[in-house]
Amino acid sequence: MPTASDPTRTSVRVRAASPAPPRTAWVPGSRDRRSADAVVHRPPSGPTTRPRPFWPWLLPVLGLLAALTRIPSFRRPLWNPDEGFLATQARMLADGGVLYDTVVDRKPPLLPWLYQGAFAVFGDASLWPLKAAAVVAVAATAALLASIARRRWGERAGWTAGVLYVLVSVGLNPEDAQAANFEVFTLPFTAAAVWCADRRRWGAAGLAVAGAFLVKQTGGAVLLPAVFLLWRAVPPGGGRRAALARLGACFALPVAAVAVATGWRGFVFWTITGSGSYASFTGSELHVLGRGLLNTAILAVGCAGLLLPLVAVARARTPGRYRVLTADLWVWAAASAVAVLSGFHFFGHYYLQLMPPLVLLGTGALHLLPVDRLLRSALCSALTCAAFLGWGVVADSTELDHVRRVADAARRYAGPEEKVLFWGMHPESYWFADRAPASRYLTAGLLTNFSGGRDGHRVGQRYGVEGSWPVFRAELDEDPPKVIVDDSRGRSYAPSRMPSLRYVLAARYERVERVDGAVVYVRSER
Known part of the structure; x- marks a missing residue:
């Protein structure tokens, strides 16, 4: 019979008095419950720590940042001829003009209609309502990118993508970045298309692609990453065919409806077939190439806070980079690059279409790097943003x-x-x-x-x-x-x-x- 000093008896008592191992708590937003131990440990009793709300904090920040970064937009009556073209078109439409007949341009109708509607409500003497709408468009694009990043990599990545997008969105010549132009209003639709496709909402993705196309033809390039996501997410067979049909129909039907409403012959001619001479590389090739190289360099400076982490991850061959920097993001970037190249003009505002996929790629790279790299990237983006805002204030008029x-x-x-x-x-x-x-x-x-x-x-x-x-x-x-x-x-x-x-x-x-x-x-x- 064991005595009181028996080590076996002592061991039993110790085990009986030992507290139960701590339970783990899963953090909302974590994609893997099994990894919760590495995130949070808390005892079963006592006060609980509620996570800070994500959207109630982020959305006001994005709205405020978008308003601050577009202050130069309001300092001039307009920034480039595109705004003047749209304003004049809107007045002609209000006076009884007919789009693609007595009022013509090589662009789809959504933005002329937006200008016309704003003039009807606020008067046609100022573009401030359109400039305010551009602020909303930038904030909406940032929020959609934040949502995509949060779903993939967590809440910190959501904040990173949203804030960095607003900072880099002005990283071009002010006449390209500050204007209430076609690209600014295209990007919320392109981001929405990827957001919907990422969640397998194929009909909504098709509608978003249609919206992007109806603002500017090159916005339709986002159909490629949407189809790529569908192809990867849906197994071969009837389900994939049905999803493709839903995506294609929801893209084609709104475009067809607008074509019929505006007169399909004029719509097709002015938006697709009538720009052969314009979309040509011949004529002043060196001048056009020089502009392309210059605007590419300006974009690289404006997006340095995103490009440098990407380069660091590529050079270091960081483990897990292929699981984070996924193929669909590269497809989106490639499709956007093709959109920039189309027409062979290389105007600065064309490059805005590259920014959303670059933001997500840069955010993914920062997710793989230590936290101090995120702080450096944010500081770099803030400084370049301030420099471009200063350029907007002192730009030649x-x-x-x-x-x-x-x-x-x-x-x-x-x-x-x-x-x-x-x-x-x-x-x-x-x-x-x-x-x-x-x-x-x-x-x-x-x-x-x-x-x-x-x-x-x-x-x-x-x-x-x-x-x-x-x-x-x-x-x-x-x-x-x-x-x-x-x-x-x-x-x-x-x-x-x-x-x-x-x-x-x-x-x-x-x-x-x-x-x-x-x-x-x-x-x-x-």
């Missing part, structure tokens, strides 16, 4: 000032009910002048193929949009403008090189003034 002076000159010679024609590449001139355009073609580029620095042998009447010159001549004959302003300033689309316009000026108009190199002609009474 010479061209904008020129446009306003030319518009003032046209307004002096044409009454409120008289039409004018600005022969140049600044459709915002009509908006500043507050005079109706004499033609549906708001830039000389549509009539001559001069665009984005393209010059030389690919510019002229024969290279304009198919069938545009007979329509243009008929417009000038039936309702001749009171004032024609030649704002070509010696470029290759000057009236002296356009026989039809040169004849009209010589036969019916008198030169009355020269403003900053632009020549003002007034219709003669003889």
Whole structure:
């Protein structure tokens, strides 16, 4: 019989008095309950620690950051000719114009309709409602990216993706990043398409792709990562075919409905088939390539806080990188790169479409790296964001000032009910002048193929949009403008090189003034 000093008896007593091992608690957002021990340990009794709410904290931060980073947007009436084109289109539509007939552009209709609706509610004297809508679009894109990152890598990654997207979203030339342009309003739809596809909501993903396409054609490139996610998530067979059918139908039906509503012939011509000369690499190749290299370098600086972690992970061959930096993210980035290349113009605002997939790739890389790398990346992004905001504050306004002076000159010679024609590449001139355009073609580029620095042998009447010159001549004959302003300033689309316009000026108009190199002609009474 064991004694009181028996070690066996003592061991039994110790085991009986030992507390039970601590229970583990699963943290919401953890993808694997089995790894909870590595996250949180807490005893079964006592006060519990409730996780801090995610969205009630993040959404206000994203909204505030988006508003702060777009302050330069409100410092000017507009930032680039795209805003001027949309504003003038909206006024023409409000006055009874018909899209893809008496109001034309090479873009889908959602953004012209948004401008028209904003003008109907707030008036057409200012673009501030559209600039405010751009703030909402940036915050919405950031929130969707945060949701994707949180689902994949946890709440810290969600915060990282959302905040870093807002910081890098202004990392381009201010006239590209601060404008209420097509890309800014395309990106919420592209992010939503990937968000839905990531959750196997194929119908909603198709609708989001349709929305992106109807803002700008290149937004439809997000269909590729959506299909890739579907292909990986749904097993072969009837289920995959049904999912593909749902995705395709929900993409095609809204586009078809808009085409029918606007007149399908005009819609197809102006958004797809009528831009052959524009989407060409020939003409001023070196100039276009130089712009592409410059804007690529600017993007690299603006996204340095994302690109450097990606490079670090690639160079160190960090374990697990293929499970985090998954193929669908690279497919999205590749599709966005193709969208940037399309048209061979390399305008800075095209590069905005690359930012969402780069943000998720950078966030994934930071998830694999130590926390101190996240802090350095955030600091780098904040500093570059501040630099680009400073650029926006001090950016040169010479061209904008020129446009306003030319518009003032046209307004002096044409009454409120008289039409004018600005022969140049600044459709915002009509908006500043507050005079109706004499033609549906708001830039000389549509009539001559001069665009984005393209010059030389690919510019002229024969290279304009198919069938545009007979329509243009008929417009000038039936309702001749009171004032024609030649704002070509010696470029290759000057009236002296356009026989039809040169004849009209010589036969019916008198030169009355020269403003900053632009020549003002007034219709003669003889």
